Amino acid sequence: MSMEIEYKAKLDSLSIFLEKLSRKGAVLGSSVLQRDYYFDDNDASIYSRGESLRLRKEIDLNTGKDDCWLCFKGKREDSKIKTRSENETRIDNFPEMKLILEGLGYSVSLAFEKKRFHWHFQNCLICIDTLPHIGDFVEVEGEDEESVNAVCTELELSLPPEKCSYAEAVEKKCEEKGFDKRCFFFETVSEKDGKKDAPDISPLSGKIAFVVNRSSGSGESVKLAEQVYEYFGRQGLNTHFYDSKSFEKIKACLEELAGDESCSLIVVCGGDGTVRCSIDAVCGTQKPLMLIPGGTENLLSKELGYQRSLEHYKKILAEGRLRNLDVAKVNGLTFTSVLGIGYDAETVEMLSKTRKGNITHIDYLWPAWKAFWSHEIPNMKVSADGEDVFSGKAILFIGNISRYATGMRILSEADYNDGLLDLCIMPCENKNDLLRYIVMSLFQMNSYCTENIYRQCRNISITSLGGSVVSQIDGDPGPKLPLEIKVLPSAVKVLTA
Numbered sequence: 312m313s314m315e316i317e318y319k320a321k322l323d324s325l326s327i328f329l330e331k332l333s334r335k336g337a338v339l340g341s342s343v344l345q346r347d348y349y350f351d352d353n354d355a356s357i358y359s360r361g362e363s364l365r366l367r368k369e370i371d372l373n374t375g376k377d378d379c380w381l382c383f384k385g386k387r388e389d390s391k392i393k394t395r396s397e398n399e400t401r402i403d404n405f406p407e408m409k410l411i412l413e414g415l416g417y418s419v420s421l422a423f424e425k426k427r428f429h430w431h432f433q434n435c436l437i438c439i440d441t442l443p444h445i446g447d448f449v450e451v452e453g454e455d456e457e458s459v460n461a462v463c464t465e466l467e468l469s470l471p472p473e474k475c476s477y478a479e480a481v482e483k484k485c486e487e488k489g490f491d492k493r494c495f496f497f498e499t500v501s502e503k504d505g506k507k508d509a510p511d512i513s514p515l516s517g518k519i520a521f522v523v524n525r526s527s528g529s530g531e532s533v534k535l536a537e538q539v540y541e542y543f544g545r546q547g548l549n550t551h552f553y554d555s556k557s558f559e560k561i562k563a564c565l566e567e568l569a570g571d572e573s574c575s576l577i578v579v580c581g582g583d584g585t586v587r588c589s590i591d592a593v594c595g596t597q598k599p600l601m602l603i604p605g606g607t608e609n610l611l612s613k614e615l616g617y618q619r620s621l622e623h624y625k626k627i628l629a630e631g632r633l634r635n636l637d638v639a640k641v642n643g644l645t646f647t648s649v650l651g652i653g654y655d656a657e658t659v660e661m662l663s664k665t666r667k668g669n670i671t672h673i674d675y676l677w678p679a680w681k682a683f684w685s686h687e688i689p690n691m692k693v694s695a696d697g698e699d700v701f702s703g704k705a706i707l708f709i710g711n712i713s714r715y716a717t718g719m720r721i722l723s724e725a726d727y728n729d730g731l732l733d734l735c736i737m738p739c740e741n742k743n744d745l746l747r748y749i750v751m752s753l754f755q756m757n758s759y760c761t762e763n764i765y766r767q768c769r770n771i772s773i774t775s776l777g778g779s780v781v782s783q784i785d786g787d788p789g790p791k792l793p794l795e796i797k798v799l800p801s802a803v804k805v806l807t808a
Contacts, residue, residue, distance in 0.1 A: 315384065315397040317452040318459050320470035325439070325447040331466060332430055337437060340429035342372040346496070346630065347424065348409070349478055350417040358420070361386035363478065366412065368405050368630060372426070379405040394456075406626050418546065419629075423481045423495035435462045443497045444488065445480050448473065491516035498633045514599045514633065514806050515548060517575030520568045522589070523554040524561045524581035524605065532605035532619065536580035539603065539624045546628065561585060565592040574598065576806060580605045583648065583785040586612065590803050591645040594638055599804040601627065610648040610785070614712040614727060615807050627808050635728045635801035637711050641794050646784035649722065650796065652773065653689055653706030654745060658682040659783035683746075688739050690776040691792065695768040701736050702776070706745070708735045709771060709796060724767070730800035734771060736764040771796040 322328050348366045351357045357364055363384045370377045378401060385396035402408050423442065430437040435458055438450040449468070453459040462468075475483075485492040490500050494515045521540045525533055533554075544550045553564050561581070568574050569592040579589040580603040589600055604612040604619055615634070617623070639646050651659075661682055693701040709732055713725045725733040739745055775792040782789035 314394060315452070316394050316454070316456060316459060317450050318463055318468065319448060319450045319473045320468060321473055322439075322447040322449055322470075325441075328449060328466075329439070332432070332437065335432065335466065337430045337432040340431055342426070342428050344370045344372055345425050345427055346370075347422065347477075348419050348629070349421040350412050351420040352416055353418075355420065364412075364417065366405070366408060379403070379408065381408060406622070406629060409629050410625070419493050421478055421481060421495075422493045423477070424497060425477065426497075433462055433465070434458055437462070437466075440477075442477065442481070443495070443500050444484055445477075448477075489516070496632070514576040514601075515628075517549065518571070518573050519543060519548055519550045519576045519578060520571075520574050521550065521552045521554075521578045522561060522564055522568070522580070523552070524556075524558065524585040525554055526556040526558065527580075527582035527585055527605040532580055532603065535619055535621065536578070536603045536605070538621045539578070542621065542625065543628065558584070558588075562588050562592075565589050569593045569596055569598055576601060578603060583610060584787050587645060587647055587785050587787075590636075590638060590647050594645060594799065594802050597804060599633055599806050601631075601806040610712060611727075614648075615805060617807065623808065627806060631806050631808055633804045634807055636803040636805050637728055637730060638799045638802040639709070639711060639732055639796060640799060641782070641784060641796045642790045644784065644790065646789070648712050648785045649708055649710035650785075650789060650794075651706075651708050651783045652691070652780060652792070652794075653739070654682060654686050655706070655708075656781050656783040656789070657686050659786060660781050660788050683742070686745070687778070688741070688745065689780040689792075690778070691780060692774050692776055693734075693736060694772040695734055695766050696770055700734075700766060701738075701764055703738060704740055706737045706739050707773070709733065711798075724765070728801065729767075730798065731767040731769060732771060732796065732798045734764075734766040734768060738762050738764075769798050 346368045350364045350366065363382075365382045365384070367380045367382065368377055369380065380399055381402050382397065382399040384398075388394045426441045428439040430439065435451050435453040438452070440448045440450065442448075451459050451462050451466075451468070453462065481495050482492055484490065485495060488500070494500075499514060521536060523533055523536045537552075540550055540552055553568075555561050555564070565577065565579075565588055568577050576599050577589060577593065578601045579586060581589075582605055585605070586602060586609075593600060602612045602615065602617050603624075604617055609617075615636075636647070639650070641650055688704045688706070690704050691702075691707070692699070693705075693707065708721050710722045710725055711727045711732065713722055721735055722733040771794075773792055773794040773796070780792040782791070782794060
C-alpha cells in the first residue's frame with residue numbers, strides 16, 4: 312500500500328508562481344488533460360467513509376496519447392499535510408473498466424476534468440492544476456512530509472493548505488451554478504465566446520429528448536435509438552422519447568424542443584433530411600445535438616464518427632465531448648454536408664418525384680441512368696469571396712464535409728469546423744467528360760483531374776448563363792439558380808465521442 316503525501320493550495324497569481332518555478336530551476340515535464348470519474352453505490356457508502364474510487368483518463372496535450380488509471384484512496388489521516396493511502400493501477404480499456412464497475416453496482420457520482428502541468432523540483436513533483444470555474448492550484452507531492460515541507464519553504468509557499476479536495480470543490484461549484492456534477496468539463500461548462508452572461512450548457516443536466524423519424528432508414532436504427540434511450544434512462548438521466556412517421560410532426564417537435572429551456576440535449580435519429588431539419592432548428596441557440604444514423608447515406612453522422620452500436624453511445628455518455636459544427640446557408644436554407652449542381656442534382660430531382668418513404672441505394676440506379684442521358688450540363692458563373700473563379704459548363708460541389716455518396720471524397724480537404732466552405736468545380740463540356748468524372752470519382756481519382764478548380768472560401772455566388780438549373784442539398788432538392796451561399800462558423804454544437 313502506497314501513501315499520498317501532498318501540500319495543496321490555491322494560487323492567487325499563476326504567472327507569478329510559474330516565473331518563480333523557472334527562476335528556482337524547476338523543470339517542466341508533461342502537460343495533460345485529466346478526466347476523472349468518481350464511482351459510488353446507491354447509498355454513497357464510499358463517500359460517507361471518506362474514501363474514493365476513481366477512474367481516470369489522462370490525455371497528453373502534446374502527443375495526444377492517452378492513459379487510463381483506476382485508483383482507490385483511503386480516509387485522510389490527521390496531519391497538517393494531506394496524507395492518505397492510495398492504490399492505483401494502469402488499465403488498458405477505459406470503456407470496459409467503466410462497464411465492470413457498473414456491473415458491480417457502482418455508478419458515476421461525479422465527473423470533472425482539469426489541466427495539469429508537471430514540474431520537477433529537487434525530489435518532489437509539483438503539479439499546477441487548472442479547473443474550469445474554480446481556478447489554479449499547486450500541489451507538491453513527495454515521499455515524506457519533510458521533503459514536501461522543504462520544497463514549500465524553498466518556493467515560499469506560505470499559503471494555508473487547501474483542505475477541500477477537488478471533488479468537494481467541484482460539487483460545491485455545481486450546486487452554486489446549477490451544473491451537472493457528472494459532466495463538469497471545460498467545454499460543457501465554459502463561458503461561451505468569452506461572454507460572462509452567456510448561459511452554460513451541460514448536455515446531461517436537463518431533459519434529454521430523443522426524436523426519432525420512423526420513416527428514415529431501417530428498423531435497426533430505430534431499435535438502436537430505443538436501446539440508447541433505455542440505457543441513458545438507466546443511468547438516471549431525464550430522458551423523453553418523441554417519434555413519428557410524419558416529417559412535419561418531427562420538424563414541429565424539433566422546433567419546440569429547440570426553444571425549450573429545460574431541454575439540454577436533443578438526440579436525433581433519422582436520415583440526412585431529418586438531421587438538416589434538427590440543425591436548422593438549433594442553429595445559433597447553443598443547444599447541443601447528438602445523432603443516431605437512420606437514413607441511407609448519413610453523411611454528416613459518418614463524418615462526425617457516429618457508429619451504429621450501443622457500445623459507441625455508452626462511450627459518448629462516459630467520455631463524450633462537445634464539438635463545434637459549421638453550418639451553411641443557401642438562399643436562406645440550411646445545409647450541413649454537400650450542395651451539388653449538375654448531374655447529381657438532376658438525379659435527386661428525378662428520385663424525389665417518385666419517392667415514397669424510405670429509400671435505399673438501389674432506388675438511385677434508375678434515376679441516375681435516366682439523368683445521365685437526359686442531363687444538360689449547366690452553364691454558370693461562379694464567384695467566391697467576391698472573386699470570379701469560373702464561367703462555363705460544369706458540375707459543381709460545395710460542402711463542409713469530405714465524404715459524399717457511396718464514400719466518394721470529392722471535397723477531400725473539407726473540415727466541418729474550419730469556418731470555410733470547400734468548392735469543387737469540374738469543367739464539363741459533354742457526356743464523355745461527365746462519364747469520366749463519374750468513373751474517377753467512384754475510384755477516388757479526383758486529384759488526377761488537373762482541370763478541376765478547388766477553393767476554400769466563406770461566400771459563394773452562382774448564377775445561370777442559360778436555362779433553369781436545379782441544385783440538391785444533403786440529398787434533397789434544393790433551390791434553383793441563382794444561389795447565394797455562406798458559411799456560419801461554429802453555429803451548432805454536437806456531442807460526439
